[in-house]
Amino acid sequence: MSVSIAEAIREAAQTLRQGSVPDARREAGSLLQHVIDRDRTFIITHGEDLMTPEEQQSFRECVARRAAGEPLQHITGRQAFFGLDFEVTKDVLIPRPETELLVETALPLVDEGPAAPSICDVGTGSGCIAVALLHENQRATAVGIDLSMEAIQVARRNAVRHSVAARISFLVADCLSALGTGKPIFDLVVSNPPYVAGSALEGLQREVRDHEPRLALTPGVDGLTIIRRLLLDSGAFVKAGGHLLMEIGFDQGAAVERLIDRTNWKMLDIHQDLQGIPRIVALQKITS
Numbered sequence: 006m007s008v009s010i011a012e013a014i015r016e017a018a019q020t021l022r023q024g025s026v027p028d029a030r031r032e033a034g035s036l037l038q039h040v041i042d043r044d045r046t047f048i049i050t051h052g053e054d055l056m057t058p059e060e061q062q063s064f065r066e067c068v069a070r071r072a073a074g075e076p077l078q079h080i081t082g083r084q085a086f087f088g089l090d091f092e093v094t095k096d097v098l099i100p101r102p103e104t105e106l107l108v109e110t111a112l113p114l115v116d117e118g119p120a121a122p123s124i125c126d127v128g129t130g131s132g133c134i135a136v137a138l139l140h141e142n143q144r145a146t147a148v149g150i151d152l153s154m155e156a157i158q159v160a161r162r163n164a165v166r167h168s169v170a171a172r173i174s175f176l177v178a179d180c181l182s183a184l185g186t187g188k189p190i191f192d193l194v195v196s197n198p199p200y201v202a203g204s205a206l207e208g209l210q211r212e213v214r215d216h217e218p219r220l221a222l223t224p225g226v227d228g229l230t231i232i233r234r235l236l237l238d239s240g241a242f243v244k245a246g247g248h249l250l251m252e253i254g255f256d257q258g259a260a261v262e263r264l265i266d267r268t269n270w271k272m273l274d275i276h277q278d279l280q281g282i283p284r285i286v287a288l289q290k291i292t293s
C-alpha cells in the first residue's frame with residue numbers, strides 16, 4: 006500500500022517515541038530527507054506525495070535503527086560542523102556544537118598570526134577542526150594526527166570533500182610522539198581530546214555510550230591523560246608566541262588550570278560554551 010510523506014513521518018515519529026528518541030518528529034523528518042534525498046522544504050511542501058515501495062522499505066529500516074538507539078548521524082552518514090557537511094562513520098566522534106567554539110577561538114589567532122600559519126590537530130577524528138580551519142584560512146597548512154587509522158581515512162575524505170587536501174597531511178600516531186625531537190614548527194596546536202573519565206562512561210546517553218568509539222570518548226581513569234600529555238609535550242612543538250587550544254570536559258576547568266606549567270605557557274582564557282560551561286582552554290607559549 007502506498008503511503009504519503011506526511012503519513013510516513015507520522016508513523017515513524019510514533020515508532021521513534023516508543024524507542025525513547027527525543028525530538029521524534031524532527032528526527033523522522035531528517036531520516037526521510039536522507040531516504041528520498043530531498044531537503045526539509047520539499048518534505049514540508051510535498052506532504053501528499055506518495056512514496057515508492059523501495060523508499061518505504063528503506064525508511065522503515067532507518068527508523069528501526071534509530072529507534073534501537075543508533076545515532077541519526079550514523080544512519081545518514083553526515084553531520085554539519087562550522088557550516089560544512091562532514092562525512093561521519095562509526096569510527097569517528099560525531100562533531101559536536103561545542104567544538105565549533107574551539108574553531109571560533111582558533112580562527113582569530115590563526116588569522117592574526119604569521120602569513121602562512123601551521124596547525125597541528127591532535128585527535129583529528131573526522132578532521133572537522135583542521136578542515137574547518139583550513140577552509141576558513143586559505144593560507145594555513147595542517148597536520149592531523151589520530152591513533153585510529155579508520156578515523157584518518159574519514160578525515161582524508163573530508164579534506165578532499167572540502168578542497169583542503171593539498172594543505173593537510175595526516176599521521177596515524179600516538180599524540181605528538183611521531184613528530185621526532187621536538188622542533189617548534191607549529192603556530193597552533195589544537196585538540197579536542199578524549200576527556201570522559203572511565204567511571205563516567207556508563208552514565209552517557211546510549212547513542213554515545215553504545216555507538217561512538219571508546220577511543221574517542223575516554224582515555225580511561227580521570228579523563229585527563231591526553232590533556233596532561235598535551236600540556237607537557239606540545240610546548241616543544243609550538244613556536245614562541247604560538248598557541249595551544251584544547252577542549253575540556255564540563256568539570257575539568259580547575260584541574261586543568263592546576264596542570265598548566267606557567268613557566269612555559271601563559272593562560273589566556275578558558276572560554277565558556279553556550280551553557281556557560283568552561284570549555285576551551287587557550288594558552289600562549291611564553292617567549293624564552
Ligand SMILES: C[S@@+](CC[C@H](N)C(=O)[O-])C[C@H]1O[C@@H](n2cnc3c(N)ncnc32)[C@H](O)[C@@H]1O
Pocket residue numbers: 097098099100101104127128129130131132133134150151152153156178179180197198199200220221222231
Ligand atoms: C573527542 S575525539 C575528537 C575528534 C574530532 N577532533 C572532533 O572534535 O570531533 C578524540 C580523538 O582522539 C583520538 N585519540 C585518542 N587517543 C589518542 C592518542 N593517544 N593519540 C592520538 N589520537 C588519539 C580518537 O581516536 C578520536 O578520534
